[in-house]
Amino acid sequence: MIKIRGILKTAQTVQDNLENGLSTHKVAEFKQFITSSVTTIEKICAEAKTTPHHLPRRSREAYYFLKSIDLDNLPIASSQATQTQIASISIKNIKAQQNNILENIFNLASTANPNSAAIEQITHSLIKTVTTIEAICSHQQTTPANLTSTSRQIYSWMKFLTDEQNLQLHLSSTYRIRQIAQEILHKHQLSSLKLTVELTNLAGLYKGKKSHTYAHISISEGFINAPDEVLQALVKSTIIGKSQDNSHIIRSFAASEEYSSILLMLDLIAEVISENPQGGFYNLDDLFDKLNHEYFDANLLKPRLAWSKINTYRKFGHYEPARDRVVMSSALDNAKIPEFVTEFVLFHELLHKYHGTKWVNGRRMVHTPEFRSDESRFKLYAEAQRWLQKLASGES
Structure with a gap:
């Protein structure tokens, strides 16, 4: 029996939205969210050679609930009710700030023992950005829990890395992934590709892009404490392509407490x-x-x-x-x-x-x-x- 993280939270989010009613400009996005969630669940089950019917009871019921929603008859909130709700806060340029930090971390992780002054500079950037976001929320008499999904996800990731031990582990893991990726590229005669690697707060386990000039690897922060065998499976799946053995290695670690504890930490920050x-x-x-x-x-x-x-x-x-x-x-x-x-x-x-x-x-x-x-x-x-x-x- 497989477990899929996030189904229960997704179902609860959808249920809350249905109970409160949707603003008209959110309907299309809401439909896409439900459709995408159902498709993802079915895809994960298919890859595991099973069906949603064989998920654990809570997850199975959440799937059936999402599947049963009539997307053509969604409840619309009245304009008065919509005005009384706390608006979600979007942080301008937060993605660009995250990308800048990720680039600095990747460059710093070219060595197993990065320069302490450079680490302090990254820490300073993280703390400054996090403090600014919290001040924006406080000024609007709310908390980071009311950030938009993307802003909240990035805020939580930055806040997580303001902890010295988390940042050290993040740098160490980025270095190991970078070394593993370079070895695999060399083995497959792809050393000419420009490599970039990042650990971040992803919705999924990993993703990547590869062309004739570059290879980009993005891995969930949940793998920050994964052994080299798991990191190798992730890199191979991204650069070379998926295999049954590597998928099993990845999903086994993703089902562990080591993985889920990091994701829960990120969730609970905001x-x-x-x-x-x-x-x-x-x-x-x-x-x-x-x-x-x-x-x-x-x-x-x-x-x-x-x-x-x-x-x-x-x-x-x-x-x-x-x-x-x-x-x-x-x-x-x-x-x-x-x-x-x-x-x-x-x-x-x-x-x-x-x-x-x-x-x-x-x-x-x-x-x-x-x-x-x-x-x-x-x-x-x-x-x-x-x-x-x-x-x-x-x-x-």
């Missing part, structure tokens, strides 16, 4: 409602105090605690070291979810704060043996794991 620990049902402050006394001898300093704007059904929480913040999925703020399940996810994220990040052979390791040992101390560990597996598979 998708937090507010840093209010009080949810509709659970209060994160209360749960933290309980866990801190029970497992950390009341010695763990409380991080910032927040509920996400979106429900997630694959990864239910995330710890952001740069902001010392735990973000929890709204899917857990529910009377149907036992308190110990929400506690366990918060405990897992607090362990990330407690243990920190270790680096082994240039790769980031967060789930060390010490981490897993402490995690297993949770009083209802097995029961919580079973509950989360049921939630992720759509059984509950």
Whole structure:
């Protein structure tokens, strides 16, 4: 059974738009979005030699919902209702700014040990751009969650790279991809092609362009911590063409927690409602105090605690070291979810704060043996794991 990331969020976005009604100038774009989403789901299933009917229940139901929408009879919002909605904010020239940063990163990644002054310059550019975007949002009494899709995607990517460790890993991975690509081009007598490589916040896994003069490779930021075998499969699929073996390698890593945790991190950067620990049902402050006394001898300093704007059904929480913040999925703020399940996810994220990040052979390791040992101390560990597996598979 395959899993396709983003189906549930897409269905929720569509449902919200249908409930609120569409402005007349958005109808064509909305139709295209639904059609494209359905086509992408069917294509991914076809490549995996299956059908949408065999997706996990939640994903299958989301697909059926998208497929059943009558595109010729979409609800139109009244002009008065449209005026009261918060307009999406588009950041002028944000794509050009991102392209400039990507070009600088690619040039800097020509060596395994880039110049520290150049890294500082990129960091400064990232922070300056992110701060400007946040100021624009604040001036309009809103947050980056109200940016247009493209602006929000790029903002989240830039904000992600303002973290020193994320930027270092990004540079290291760009260097490895660049080396792998040059080796493959040389092997296939294509060394004359001008090569460009980028890791960015893509909607898909990867994409590329190749002509008789250049080769461009664009890979999802989710692969930032992927081993060389996966990066080789990505480069070969982009430059040489897809193969069954390489597609299997890529999709296997894309189904891993390493991949999904990065994407969730990017999603949550702009998708937090507010840093209010009080949810509709659970209060994160209360749960933290309980866990801190029970497992950390009341010695763990409380991080910032927040509920996400979106429900997630694959990864239910995330710890952001740069902001010392735990973000929890709204899917857990529910009377149907036992308190110990929400506690366990918060405990897992607090362990990330407690243990920190270790680096082994240039790769980031967060789930060390010490981490897993402490995690297993949770009083209802097995029961919580079973509950989360049921939630992720759509059984509950």
